[in-house]
Amino acid sequence: MEKDYYKYQAQTSPYPLGMQVSRASGSYIYDTNGQAHLDFVAGVSACSLGHCHPKVVKAITQQAQQYMHVMVYGEYIQAPAVAYAKYLASLLPKTLEVTYLVNSGTEAIEGALKLARRFTGRSEILAAKNAYHGNTMGSLxxxxxxxxxxxxxxxxxxxxxxxxxxxxxxxxxxxxxAAVILETIQGGAGFIEPNNNYLEKVRKKCTAVGALLILDEIQPGFGRTGKLFAFEHYNCVPDILVMGKGMASGLPVGAFTASQEIMATLMNPKMGHITTFGGNPVIAAAALATLKEITESQLMAQSLEKEILFKSLLVHPLIKEIRGKGLMLALLMKNDQIANELVLKAKAEGLILFWLLFENRAVRITPPLTISEREIKEGCTKILKILDALNGQTVN
Ligand SMILES: Cc1ncc(COP(=O)(O)O)c(C=O)c1O
Structure with missing residues (x-):
């Protein structure tokens, strides 16, 4: 299998982690040698309820037995997508009422950009330095x-x-x-939070000049930072909200949400934004089960308690800073070599960690929201043990 993986499956990294997966459940992924790996990454913030959460599996199974793909986006009335959009609207500020479901984060960004240009009749888009919004041409x-x-x-x-x-x-x-697009908390750049009421100020300026504010919540959304969406921490409501990743707890999905007035321009020109699989009923059912579990449980509040636990445990001379909020945390190591070693050595110890895209000194900790106190302690003990050994080797 490993040989075939390298030969037939396109590779994007010369050094993939290359674990051969057998199954996954809760906070653990099991490899084909039977070793359990405690997951502090959650498929890069995607598996919000952990692996194969029973409520998500049940929703997928039930829907798959009823109907799967029946028509391209928006032509038929399919209960899972409608129920999802309605429930999401009930949880958001009034102006964020109408949702378009797509297949990935980057595709949601593309839709949001097109919407902003079409609605304002302007073309300029302003993004942040070191931003990451995806890999298709518009997002790139x-x-x-x-x-x-x-x-x-x-x-x-x-x-x-x-x-x-x-x-x-x-x-x-x-x-x-036309629009300013920002990640509410910058991810790839190093989990950088807005400070000094920055987002409020951006909001005010956008309103003053008639530009739309697009917030990319693809990573911090769905309870990861202790609120359903991170913008709720910063007193700033976007015109277009973009989401993905943790939305369906491990199935491919994205969405953008705006007001009735803005979204109405999707019909001009007719079919100006279309997708075959967006709003797929099986995925929408998984998204609805995920959203209900996140909002009807204590998971959001607990993610802030878990942040405190992580921060109290991960005290070490090689960790210079812990950035982020809730369960979107990044350890800023003394240097990038230590960050690299920590990720690789953790793999050997049965703990999954990962890097950030642009900040080489950072190691991400974005576990499932469902991770337990015991599992947090187990993983942090491993991290400290590895760092003690690295410190002993005096990695500079
Ligand atoms: C903030 C942010 N925006 C956009 C994307 C792109 O999402 P996707 O990989 O689903 O296309 C990501 C993915 O990492 C992200 O973190």
Missing amino acids: SLMGLEERKASFRPLIPDVGYIQFNSEEDLKYITTKT
């Missing part, structure tokens, strides 16, 4: 890191960049701007 055009996109030029025109958290840069938001 927003990435503020030239080395990762140079090979793909020309990208979409009329994209500019502002520094996240810079009040000074708000002057670049003008009456030419």
